[in-house]
Amino acid sequence: MSVDAQTKPRQRFEWVRDFEFGATSLVYRKTGVRVPYSKPIRQEFIAWLRYFLAVRRETRRMPGAFTIAFSPDPGRPWYQMWSVARLAGGKLAPAAEADVVFHFEDATMSPNAPPAHKPGAKLINFGCTDISKGRVEQAFAETFGYSLSLNPTLHIGPAVEKSELNAAHDGRIVACPVIPAPGKTYQRVVDNRIEDGLIEDLRCPMVGGKIACVFVKHRPVATRFSNTNSFVKVMTAEQIFTQEEQAKIGEMSLRLGLEVGGLDVLRDRNDGRIFVVDANKTDMGPPIALPLQEKLKSGRMIAKTFREYVLAHFPARGA
Incomplete structure (x- = not known):
């Protein structure tokens, strides 16, 4: 069975419940990001869906190389690790039974301890608690x-002002010197x-x-x-x-x-x-602008590296 196939059929697309659907937009409950029902968004969804279905087809009968669990959140299909895990031969299992337990939370600060796991399990990213x-x-x-950072009160000239939070995409160029805004960081313009x-x-x-x-x-x-x-x-x-x-x-x-x-x-x-x-640590992807075959190519490249990395922890299984 594949990474999401251990649930009952009616639960396979339970990730739909991660969204709140409104009249003009939907909201991803975890991050609060609001996505409008615009034509570009619909086109992006169709491009993503093609990749999602292609990965499902390619991995449907792929033999398992290792079992994997995501904690505290599930690795949903729009995240890159969903396809990487499948293409690497990962099969979903409870954390207490999995060969690999992957720290997965779409948040800037995530000081989570590993869940109960079996002896010898490979723990991934639990040391990555701050990506501000x-x-x-x-x-x-x-x-x-x-260095990349600068003091906005002393620097003279342009600087990048952006949120300390991950994935905000709110960067802008400001003229310094300037009084720093709360929750913002200031960097040189590359x-x-x-x-x-x-x-x-x-x-x-x-x-x-x-x-x-x-x-x-x-x-x-x-x-x-x-x-x-x-x-x-x-x-x-x-x-x-x-x-x-x-x-x-x-x-x-x-x-x-x-x-x-x-x-x-x-x-x-x-x-x-x-x-x-x-x-x-919770990349979405591959990038929407990639053609489908290039999406699959990149997914296989990352999956090959990930499989080798995981199986190096279990040398008796080979790569």
Whole structure:
């Protein structure tokens, strides 16, 4: 059985209850995010549904490699780990019986202890309890030796102001000096512009300190802080980063306790340095703008790395 097939048939789509449906929008109860019933959202839903169904078809009869539980929240289908776990051969089990117990909560602060689990179980991400912008910047500076943050009352010139909370997508450029707003962090503006008035973000899915692949994402400069991309392609870490950069990104991920998750990296076109600006332990994805076959390709790449990472904990089973 697959990751969501151990429930009774009528319960397979119980995740629908995670949403509150209104006349003009729906609300994801966990995070409070409101999603309007707009044409772009409907198109994104259709693109996601195609990927969801393709993964279900591909993994329906896939033999199991390990059992996995998510805690305290379930890994729902719109999160990247849902497809990664399935494609890696993971089969859902109660936490007390699972080979792998994955810390899963879509929150900036999540100081959760592992649930009761069997001896020898692989625990993932329980050391990752804080992914606020301040904590990410601290880990970045400690790892790379240079900083992203700045003092908005002393800095003269442009700066990025954004929420300390994860996935807020509320960044904006402000002119400093400025009095800091509550709950906001201030960082240097990384010039990640490319040609044709676009910027480039590098989303790195991380597994055990290794970059499983890179989502190269382009969008207009005017909407640089949004989560809607004009173009996305999948590349390998070797195509994007030097070996030293890969090692530093992996070191930073583990410094955060982020064994499995995602890091957002920007490269400054003026000095060539990279800056890790965000971390996420409950990535949604793959990116909607990817064609279906590229979505599946990236899912398999991450799943292969995840399977190897998990099975290294159980050497008798082999990879």
